[in-house]
Structure formats: structure tokens, C-alpha cells
Amino acid sequence: MSGDLTKALALIDQANEADPNIDEGRPEARLYGERMTSEVDRLFPDASDVLKIACRGQHVERWKLPRKDFPEGRAGYYAWRKEQGRRHGERVAGIMAEAGYDATAQTRVGVLLRKEGIKQDAEVQALEDVICFVFLKWYFSPFADSQKPEALPRIVERTAAKMSAEGRARALQEFDLPEPFAGMFRDQE
Incomplete structure (x- = not known):
């Protein structure tokens, strides 16, 4: 499962730098990813690379699939959120491949980003x-x-x-x- 964590995080940041939404003068998704890294490092200092990468990539390119493209209401929200998780999992797995992580790590990051097994995993x-x-x-x-x-x-x-x-x-x-x-x-x- 070894790969280059620094490269994976940099590639996520590079993708999120294109976010047209600005928060505190910075691309929103990039800032969010950095905040996620700050918290995972603080709360789980022994976190695996996969968890660290999942945290940084939680909102990777989120702006590309706007909430408004889905129906109003709870069902539309859940459909949007599920599709975001799928897309984030695929995108981050591709970034991990580019950073030298194996297929097992790539599959695992998708499980995390789709929230499969919450409360059990x-x-x-x-x-x-x-x-x-x-x-x-x-x-x-x-x-x-x-x-x-x-x-x-x-x-x-x-x-x-x-x-x-x-x-x-x-x-x-x-x-x-x-x-x-x-x-x-x-x-x-």
C-alpha cells in the first residue's frame, strides 16, 4: 500500500485550486481540504495514508456537480450526496494511482469516501x-x-x-x- 502521500495531497490540492467558489480569499474546496487535514492530524495522529488522503479529498472538485442539478428535497439531496461520494472516490483513487498507491489502497479510499460501513468501520x-x-x-x-x-x-x-x-x-x-x-x-x- 505504499505510495507518495505528499504527492497525493498535492494532486488533490492542485485539482481543488480550480474551484471557482472563494472562501476567505481562497478556492473553497482547497481550504476545506486543508481544514480536513488539520483536523485528521489533530484528532487521529496515527491515521493511515488512506484516511489522510480521504480527508483531503472529501470535497475534491465538488463544484463540478452542483446541488441545483438534483431535485429539491431530501431525496434529491441524498441522490446528490451519493453521487458526490462515488465521484470523489473515483477521482481520489485515480490520484492515488498517480501517486503510486496500489489497487487495494485505491479501493479502500472509495469505501471511505462513499461512507460504506459507517458505525462499523x-x-x-x-x-x-x-x-x-x-x-x-x-x-x-x-x-x-x-x-x-x-x-x-x-x-x-x-x-x-x-x-x-x-x-x-x-x-x-x-x-x-x-x-x-x-x-x-x-x-x-
Whole structure:
């Protein structure tokens, strides 16, 4: 499974540099990938190359498949998200091949990016925990401002439900979550 991690991350960054969406003066997908790397390195310092690459490539070229191209509502959202996972898995596997990773590693990154085995597969769950930490740390506040106040409890509850017990406990330590949101992180099974 050996390959060149530095090259794989650089190739993902190169792809994401083309994102026309700008956040804090930078291509949005590139910034998101760097934030994911920062969190995986902090939360899972012994992470495998595959997990590190999956984190950096979580939104690789996401702008190429806009949400508006899918029907409104929950079913349209889930169809869009599933297709994004498939596309990200294929794109990142190709990048890994270019960086010298074998077919096993390429297949594995697709499993992570499609979230196959969440709650059963430790690496898939670790990726989801990193995603949730990045969301809470950098994106929740602006996202919350764009939502109806009555929608926020359900959003927070869904975020907490995606996380591992360890991830929820750590989130409670690191984020000053007001009630009833903190309770949603404590009350998950």
C-alpha cells in the first residue's frame, strides 16, 4: 500500500485550486481540504495514508456537480450526496494511482469516501468524525445563520448522530455548545 502521500495531497490540492467558489480569499474546496487535514492530524495522529488522503479529498472538485442539478428535497439531496461520494472516490483513487498507491489502497479510499460501513468501520467513522469537527469548527455558525431557527435542533441532532461516542465526547469538551444542543451530543446511543 505504499505510495507518495505528499504527492497525493498535492494532486488533490492542485485539482481543488480550480474551484471557482472563494472562501476567505481562497478556492473553497482547497481550504476545506486543508481544514480536513488539520483536523485528521489533530484528532487521529496515527491515521493511515488512506484516511489522510480521504480527508483531503472529501470535497475534491465538488463544484463540478452542483446541488441545483438534483431535485429539491431530501431525496434529491441524498441522490446528490451519493453521487458526490462515488465521484470523489473515483477521482481520489485515480490520484492515488498517480501517486503510486496500489489497487487495494485505491479501493479502500472509495469505501471511505462513499461512507460504506459507517458505525462499523473504524476508518469510515474516523472520517465522519473529522467531517463533523470541521463542520462545527468552521461552518456551523455561518450555516446556522442561513437556516430557520426551528431547523437547527434537527441539524445538530443529525450531526451528533453521525459521530462516534468518542467524537461526541470530545466535541462536548472542545466546543461551547449551548443547551439543548449539548444535550443532543450527550443523549446519542
